[in-house]
Amino acid sequence: MGVDALTGGARRLVDRWLFRLGRPEAAPIILYQRRIYVLPTAAGYAFALALLVMLIASINYNLSLGYALTFLLGGVAVASIVHAFRNLLQLSIRSGRTEPAFCGDALVFHLLIDNRRTARRPALRLRAHGEASAFDLPPGAVTEVSLALPTKTRGPFPLGRTILETRWPLGLIRAWSVFIPDITGLVYPAPEINPPPLPGQTAGEAQGQRSLRAGDDDFAGLRNHQTSDSPQHLAWKVFARGGPLMTKQFSTLEGGDIALEWSALPPTLDNEARLARLTAWLLIAEGSGRRYALQLPSRYFPRGHGHAHLHQCLHALALHDQAHAGPGDV
Amino acid sequence: MPGPAMFRRRSGTAPHATGAATLQADQGAWLLSAAALTLAPHLLTLPLWVSALSVLLLGWRASLLWQGRRTPNTYLIVLIAIGAGIGVRVAFGHFFGKDPGLAFLALLLGLKLLETSTMRDIRAVILLCFFLQLGVFFDNQSLPVAALTLGASLLSIGALLSLSDPAAGTRERLRTSALLLAQGLPFMLMLFVLFPRIEGPLWGLPADAHSGMSGLSDTMAPGSISNLSLSEAIAFRAEFSGTPPRPAQRYWRGPVLSEFDGSTWRAARQFEGERAPYAPSGPRFEYRITLEAHNQRWLLALDYPADAPEGVRYTTTFQALSTQPLRSRTRLDLVAYPETVVGLDETAPVLDAALRLPPDSNPRTRALARELAAGSASPAHTLARTLDRMRAIDLTYTLRPPLTGGNGVDAFLFETRRGFCEHFASAFVFMMRAAGVPARVVTGYQGGEINPVDGSMIVRQSDAHAWAEVWLPQRGWIRIDPTALAAPGRIESGLAGALPAGEALPLFMRPQFSWLRDLRFRWEAVSNSWNQWVLGYNSERQREFLSRLGLGELGWSTWIGILGVAAASLMGLLFAWALRQAQASDPLDRAWANFSARLARHGLSRHPAEGPLDYGRRLAQALPGHAAEITDITTRYANLRYRPPATPEAVRELKRRIRTLKLT
Numbered sequence: 001m002g003v004d005a006l007t008g009g010a011r012r013l014v015d016r017w018l019f020r021l022g023r024p025e026a027a028p029i030i031l032y033q034r035r036i037y038v039l040p041t042a043a044g045y046a047f048a049l050a051l052l053v054m055l056i057a058s059i060n061y062n063l064s065l066g067y068a069l070t071f072l073l074g075g076v077a078v079a080s081i082v083h084a085f086r087n088l089l090q091l092s093i094r095s096g097r098t099e100p101a102f103c104g105d106a107l108v109f110h111l112l113i114d115n116r117r118t119a120r121r122p123a124l125r126l127r128a129h130g131e132a133s134a135f136d137l138p139p140g141a142v143t144e145v146s147l148a149l150p151t152k153t154r155g156p157f158p159l160g161r162t163i164l165e166t167r168w169p170l171g172l173i174r175a176w177s178v179f180i181p182d183i184t185g186l187v188y189p190a191p192e193i194n195p196p197p198l199p200g201q202t203a204g205e206a207q208g209q210r211s212l213r214a215g216d217d218d219f220a221g222l223r224n225h226q227t228s229d230s231p232q233h234l235a236w237k238v239f240a241r242g243g244p245l246m247t248k249q250f251s252t253l254e255g256g257d258i259a260l261e262w263s264a265l266p267p268t269l270d271n272e273a274r275l276a277r278l279t280a281w282l283l284i285a286e287g288s289g290r291r292y293a294l295q296l297p298s299r300y301f302p303r304g305h306g307h308a309h310l311h312q313c314l315h316a317l318a319l320h321d322q323a324h325a326g327p328g329d330v
Numbered sequence: 331m332p333g334p335a336m337f338r339r340r341s342g343t344a345p346h347a348t349g350a351a352t353l354q355a356d357q358g359a360w361l362l363s364a365a366a367l368t369l370a371p372h373l374l375t376l377p378l379w380v381s382a383l384s385v386l387l388l389g390w391r392a393s394l395l396w397q398g399r400r401t402p403n404t405y406l407i408v409l410i411a412i413g414a415g416i417g418v419r420v421a422f423g424h425f426f427g428k429d430p431g432l433a434f435l436a437l438l439l440g441l442k443l444l445e446t447s448t449m450r451d452i453r454a455v456i457l458l459c460f461f462l463q464l465g466v467f468f469d470n471q472s473l474p475v476a477a478l479t480l481g482a483s484l485l486s487i488g489a490l491l492s493l494s495d496p497a498a499g500t501r502e503r504l505r506t507s508a509l510l511l512a513q514g515l516p517f518m519l520m521l522f523v524l525f526p527r528i529e530g531p532l533w534g535l536p537a538d539a540h541s542g543m544s545g546l547s548d549t550m551a552p553g554s555i556s557n558l559s560l561s562e563a564i565a566f567r568a569e570f571s572g573t574p575p576r577p578a579q580r581y582w583r584g585p586v587l588s589e590f591d592g593s594t595w596r597a598a599r600q601f602e603g604e605r606a607p608y609a610p611s612g613p614r615f616e617y618r619i620t621l622e623a624h625n626q627r628w629l630l631a632l633d634y635p636a637d638a639p640e641g642v643r644y645t646t647t648f649q650a651l652s653t654q655p656l657r658s659r660t661r662l663d664l665v666a667y668p669e670t671v672v673g674l675d676e677t678a679p680v681l682d683a684a685l686r687l688p689p690d691s692n693p694r695t696r697a698l699a700r701e702l703a704a705g706s707a708s709p710a711h712t713l714a715r716t717l718d719r720m721r722a723i724d725l726t727y728t729l730r731p732p733l734t735g736g737n738g739v740d741a742f743l744f745e746t747r748r749g750f751c752e753h754f755a756s757a758f759v760f761m762m763r764a765a766g767v768p769a770r771v772v773t774g775y776q777g778g779e780i781n782p783v784d785g786s787m788i789v790r791q792s793d794a795h796a797w798a799e800v801w802l803p804q805r806g807w808i809r810i811d812p813t814a815l816a817a818p819g820r821i822e823s824g825l826a827g828a829l830p831a832g833e834a835l836p837l838f839m840r841p842q843f844s845w846l847r848d849l850r851f852r853w854e855a856v857s858n859s860w861n862q863w864v865l866g867y868n869s870e871r872q873r874e875f876l877s878r879l880g881l882g883e884l885g886w887s888t889w890i891g892i893l894g895v896a897a898a899s900l901m902g903l904l905f906a907w908a909l910r911q912a913q914a915s916d917p918l919d920r921a922w923a924n925f926s927a928r929l930a931r932h933g934l935s936r937h938p939a940e941g942p943l944d945y946g947r948r949l950a951q952a953l954p955g956h957a958a959e960i961t962d963i964t965t966r967y968a969n970l971r972y973r974p975p976a977t978p979e980a981v982r983e984l985k986r987r988i989r990t991l992k993l994t
Binding site for chain 2: 033043046047050053054057058059061062063064065066067068069070071072073074075076077078079080082083085086089116118120122123136140167168169170171172
């Protein structure tokens, strides 16, 4: 724990003074020569050791060509430093779109990397949060590079400290650049596994069915059938007439709408459990094809339906009570 | 080096995510061809079984790769490795030294190739390749071998490239590899010239360090020189500052042999001094001699050396010696006075030794010698009579003399009558001693060929020779070459002119191959420069070169400083290349800059914050005659710049349009 804190502190210091990292940078981030760093890899040190042995052999046996070979390979290793450096030089990095993910799933970040050079840039790697993705950049094109990161907590997930590195050409030298792109993904709470039925489900469902049987006066219209729709709402008559598969909508049927309320959840649940349950319910409600409203302590989303409504609600759940800061500054 | 550590597998993931842990077919092909080219020059020098086994292992790996099969069990490989280790130990009798080391490295390369499972193993194989490439130079540092090694290094670097960038094509890899080598070359040249040369060895070399050096020995038995005579290897080169001496004066003195046990001649005890034991006189020949390493102290100076540089010692037998055995090619400036009279006041013990013969050997020769001496007035007379007699015997000079038994001299003079120079010298000296005239055998080289290409004189092992010296009162030691009695051509025109027709000569000496000789002269002139300037670049040459640069004697700190500055400037050049490439690599920007510059000359320079489309509108207003072309160019540029990808064709089209824009 103490060691971790110490290394964390040291790394922050290095980031600040050597790599001049601070706030996320606005796009595009261009890798100029001053922000590219090079150091030998383990293979590079092994190579250096081998060269030393070769040099000693050349001295000991007075091998002129031995000197020549040793120095030539040394020169090649030095040239490979410049090649590695050049492989990153003047790459321009912009943020791409990032789809939200549920906690526990991978959040996929997309970066657009522009290689203006007319040559290929081989063997690049993008690393952040201990994950890496390897790719090549074709000449003169913008390439979308994705990096999937595991998620552990809900809320905003800034990509943060990111490393673009290469060991090309010989694997002896690692050239890298550290940057913080201005890109933040969003992690929704993980839906509760095996959640209880939607609130008022049993009663409401029964009520709705009864009134449905009682008359069709609440019938509001037809819409295209979705597989998740209840078969009880299928417009069989339309289908029987040779029409498409349609679903009946009951706009005024109060019992068919779902109200998801924070305050109505059992008081034994803590915040995260409540959020998990609400997330699960939102997904079930959206899947049921019915309209749903969400009541949170600070916000209220009037009843609605559809992709935009669902993500609005999930967004609010993800950000619920996040004033004390999220996992942002990792 | 060997041991279980080499075979430990790495746990965890491969260090590089783009390189899969298993060898891909093309990576394998690179690796195997690098290994094959590295091993190729070793196959001739390694013991046969080592060569065969390494080729077998390489072939095995290639066939596995070809069929996409898995590599064999690690235990099997370890078993083979242990077997190979034992084999090397048995074959060489020891482990430490360059020969067993190279043999083991060659086997290890094959074994490690079979065992490659992680990136680290593959890199280890490539490092082994580099070691073996260096190892080639133990035996041979000639130009062709250097070229072959360069090829092997190119492939090894290509193999490293294939690990880090599996997607690249063969041609791209070759190009990158060649580019890296080309960029490494200036560093190599700089370090080769400036890196402080230390005269090795740093520690005692293993016993076999200088094995395989051929040349004269300090004994002579029948057959020892005729064996050498078949070798076309160069013994040394000499460059005379004026005209070279006549062929009859080209006697390069090696060991002087004065003890005879009936079959073998050996050197007697001799003394060394700082000064030559004679007063040089007559014509003076200055020359620079470049001796191939022969692991002996003798310098094979032309008779009779004097005025030699510091460190050369003279023996009482008129030989010039170096203080250390010559273990690397050595260059020296020497002077010869061929007509000097030597040995006028020779000491009695030396003369006594020069009369001693093993008792009861060669009775017929003794009888003949006594008969010759009996009727002579003086030793000089005896000498003349003996030479006449030997001429009368009608001896034949041949490279393949028949074997003789215990009384070799008798057999040669009275039965076989066929012999090589050592038989002639041995028989003559025996006769002289038996007749009471002090005589001894001198070995060395006789002759030397002028290379018409660069004018240097080349003396080969095939010029090895044995002659005699006789001591006469008031005349000292005089040289007598009994071979000349039977084959006068040997002295004037070398071995080829002396041997009877039909005798097997080394290929190059045969008359019908004169064009081949000509080619060889050219080649040897090139190799001579190579030897002088590349292989012979040692601490002495380095000092000479640096002082010619005006650097004089360098202290360590200056030396390190110069190295550092040179390295930093080369590095700076490389980075400048990288940055220039980065700028020049965007042809679109260059085209646009070119366009803006042209319009700036018309007083319409672009404002720093002005976008291409705004600039285009302003230009169109200012130059209504070209409005359409200008708008076309600026729109094309904007599209290419802000809506990538900009295809090379589109950029070329834009450049063409900018070029063809005619502003009035």
